[in-house]
Amino acid sequence: MLPAAHRLRSRDDFTVALRQGVRAGTRRVVLHWAQTDEAHPTRVGFVVSKAVGNSVVRNRTQRRLRHLAAARLPVLPADGGLLVVRALPAAAGAASADLAGDVDRGLRRLGLTTS
Template sequence: MLSAEHRLRHRDDFTVALRTGSRAGTRRLVLHWAATDRAHPTRVGFVVSKAVGGSVVRHRTQRRLRHLAVARLAVLPAEGGLLVVRALPAAGDATSAELAGDLDRGLRRLGLVDRG
């Protein structure tokens, strides 16, 4: 489970990440990263719109993404970052392994994870 201190909740934080941050996209996901000067742990938020599917599909997709993000918190910068993971319509039909690959690819493109 993503702890409360690592959850991105406020609209203003989402706006900062989406409008001013760097962006990297894959077929199923778009990742937005904004490094901030505020002293807080790196926080992660998710955007899964109705275009992904019905309620069950959207919630399943978000749960999968949240689980994958928890596993990758250790490789992200420890402080001052906002990461928004936006699911595209193809994410609704994707397996967890496919979403994991897309998430890793996006993190590498943003320069947050080594290419190795």
């Protein structure tokens, strides 16, 4: 579970991350990162559109992505930032290992992790 302090909920924060941040895309996800000067810890949000599938598929995909993001919180910068993970239609049928690999690849491309 993603801790409440690390959840991105505000529409304005999503807008900042999507429009002003940098992005890195893979086959299954696109990650958007915006550095902030706020005292908040890094916050993570998810965008899973209807193109991914019906509500059951979208919710399952979002739960899987949330689990992956929660496991990667310790390696993300602690000084504040906004990370939005946008699922592409290929994320719906992907194996968990493939989805995790895409998230890790995106984080490396953004320069957020070295591993």
